[in-house]
Amino acid sequence: MQTRTFQTRVETREDDGKKRISGYFAVFDGTYELPWGDYETIGRHAFDNTVGGDVRALINHNTTLVIGRTVNGTLSLRVDERGLWGEIEINEADSDAVNLYERVRRGDVSGCSFGFDIIKESYTIDPDKHWHWVLEEVELYEVSPCTFPAYSDTSISAGERQMRSEDAADLKRRKYAHWKHDTEERIKSWH
Numbered sequence: 293m294q295t296r297t298f299q300t301r302v303e304t305r306e307d308d309g310k311k312r313i314s315g316y317f318a319v320f321d322g323t324y325e326l327p328w329g330d331y332e333t334i335g336r337h338a339f340d341n342t343v344g345g346d347v348r349a350l351i352n353h354n355t356t357l358v359i360g361r362t363v364n365g366t367l368s369l370r371v372d373e374r375g376l377w378g379e380i381e382i383n384e385a386d387s388d389a390v391n392l393y394e395r396v397r398r399g400d401v402s403g404c405s406f407g408f409d410i411i412k413e414s415y416t417i418d419p420d421k422h423w424h425w426v427l428e429e430v431e432l433y434e435v436s437p438c439t440f441p442a443y444s445d446t447s448i449s450a451g452e453r454q455m456r457s458e459d460a461a462d463l464k465r466r467k468y469a470h471w472k473h474d475t476e477e478r479i480k481s482w483h
Contacts, residue, residue, distance in 0.1 A: 311393050314379035317369075317404045317435040323424070330423040339376050341411075342432040343369050349380045350436045351392050353407055359389040369435070376406065378435050396437060407434040 320336045349360030349367045360367030360380040369378045382389045395401040412429040 311382040311384065311390075312379050313382065313393060313396050313437060315377070315404050315437075316375045317378050317406045319375035320373075330425070332425040332427065334375070335426050335428045338427045338430050339371050339432060341429060342408075343371055343376070345432065347432050348434045349378070350407075350434050351388060352438050353405065353434065353436050355434075357388050359383070359386065359392065367435070376432075376435075380437075392437060401437055401439055403438045403440065405436045405438045406432060407436070408432050 318334050318339070320334050320338075323331050323333055325331055345362070347362045347367060347369060348355075348358050351357040351359060359382070362369060366381045366383070367378060369376060371377075380389075382393045384390055392401065408430040410427060410429075411431055413425055413427050415423050415425045417423055
């Protein structure tokens, strides 16, 4: 499973005596930079075949912190012209959910994310050898309000992508170079 985290705003509201968190968990047509310098876009039909499935709402992708689920109606999802929008009904007997609600309300947590597998995608390579992936169809597993709205927790593997072998080798080299540089910087900071 892969995750993507976006700088979209989640909001809180109360109606009918119930607390809710809502926002866009994914936005279409934006260009997002991956950690090693390539790019990705979520296509307008990426979620068409998966929104009606059994999707969970988690806190920071943590599977032990389930705060909503589509099959029981505590998580509702829809796709519109902007992206994948969702709303989580907060269980006030769940201290983790209430704490998250208060963090979102105060603005301490403002990012959104989703966990998925790629079903169908395409890519192009520009003259500077940067890749641009388009997620055309995904299998959605979870959505998460998250602490760090950036790509720092993104994890993809060239073996999971459909591509020519010479392109895969190039991507693998570039990801290794990024990982090596990141690791060297972390080690330097320890001294």
